């Protein structure tokens with residue numbers, strides 16, 4: 001795993017008054033939530049999904065948008081979270097390393113397939129161009 005961003009450290013450093021609880025099983029469909037000063041991350045998730053969920057919850061705190069059932073807002077928060085976990089350079093390295101297998105690429109980045117998909121969708125034109133040019137420079141098609 002090459003990922004440089006550490007959500008546990010970030011949460012602890014910037015929200016020291018919050019507890020992170022990942023020992024509870026949350027209701028079906030709920031990956032994480034914030035109640036009072038506790039960030040819950042469902043214990044049945046994979047390590048990669050737990051990482052992503054914690055960043056997602058931290059992004060809720062950062063934006064001040066806490067309780068929402070709006071799928072558009074949740075997607076926006078998901079994209080924000082994915083962008084913290086993956087940089088274009090890390091993506092290029094992981095993609096080259098994994099020989100373009102989505103699963104291995106996500107693994108290498110320490111995220112799940114969903115986070116990788118959301119991240120790719122969040123890229124703007126300049127970022128796509130940058131990634132393409134870096135891949136070409138490495139001799140990737």
Ligand SMILES: [Zn+2]
Nearest residue numbers: 056060074077
């Ligand atoms: Zn959310």
